[in-house]
Amino acid sequence: MAISKQSLRALLAIIAAAACAVAPAHAQSWPQRQVKMILPLGPGAGIDIAARLLGDRLAPRWGQPVVIENRPGGDGVIALTAFTGAKDDHTLLTAPSSAFVHHPWTQAKMPYDQRDVVPIARISTTVVTIVVPASSPFHSLADLVAAARAQPGKLAWATITGFFDFMFEGFQKKANLDIARVPYRDTVQAANDLAEGRIQLMMAAYAITRPHVEAGKLRILAITAHERAAILPNIPAAAEAGFPDLTIEGLAGVFGPPSLASDARERIAGDVRSVLADPVIVARLAATGQIVNPGTPTELAAAIAVQRAQAVAVGERLGIKPAQ
Secondary structure, eight states: OOOHHHHHHHHHHHHHHHHHHHHHHTTOOOOHHHHHHHSSTTTTTTHHHHHHHHHHHHHHTTOOOOOEEEEOGGGGGHHHHHHHHEEEHHHHHHHEETTTTTHHHHHHSSSSSSOOOOOEEEEEEEEEEEEEEESSSOSSSHHHHHHHHHTTOOOOOEOOSSHEEEEEEEHHHTTOOOEEEEESOHHHHHHHHHHHHSSSBEEEEEEHHHHHHHSSEEEEEEEESSSSSSSTTTTTTTTTTTTTTGGOOOEEEEEEEEEEHHHHHHHHHHHHHHHHOOOOHHHHHHTTTEEEEOHHHHHHHHHHHHHHHHHHHHHHHHHHOOOO
């Protein structure tokens, strides 16, 4: 039966409309069920607050629940193995890069494959402080370094394991310093002991040191970022203070498995950027010492590559071969 031109035009219009309807549906096919975000730190940590704020805003956008699962401990290994072991494109890792970039040099054997941690979206830069007791005679990094050289082994610094401690070890090696390690499992306890003068130095997120700083019990010598932070305008960056080897970004982001489709990764990144554009979210994170700094998968991957290169350099300096 012949089809009239009018009927043909109507049929083509229907087909075109159907195609337009199918394309967005395909692009929006992720997520199809609950999304889990695994975190390497416990409730109340800066990344935990960020993840919960994101989850609350992303759930209605995605039409699926977003569940936060805290897996603290083991220098980030517990969370990383849970994430990579899930092999699920609805399981994400929300974490500071300092939870994993150093693992090839601090683990005797790699318990997971770092290629399974795919960068998706940058969230923020955490302000990391280098602090001493307020009663300390040190008022600058130069003072501290001079005293450490003059009194090998007399000063003590709190270590909690992690990328920042690994980098500080590399700094000590290069600067020919001998500062005794005092290991802690809890950063809050380390900050308390520092405030009481039981140890002489600590490197930690501003969210941890801020209460003691504001109480007049701790003094910030520098921050580890590339430049000064707006929330601490009078505190120099490490490079500005003359110690570029202590320039270490407190990078936080969202990561996914290799099985996650590229269009889904782009969607997540775009949605995270949209949420982080809200001034209310920016203010909430600023209160925890985080500077909102959203970015694309490519931008996050580039930032991670810089930190991995830093870890390689420190590993070589310390004579450590990376684990396989």
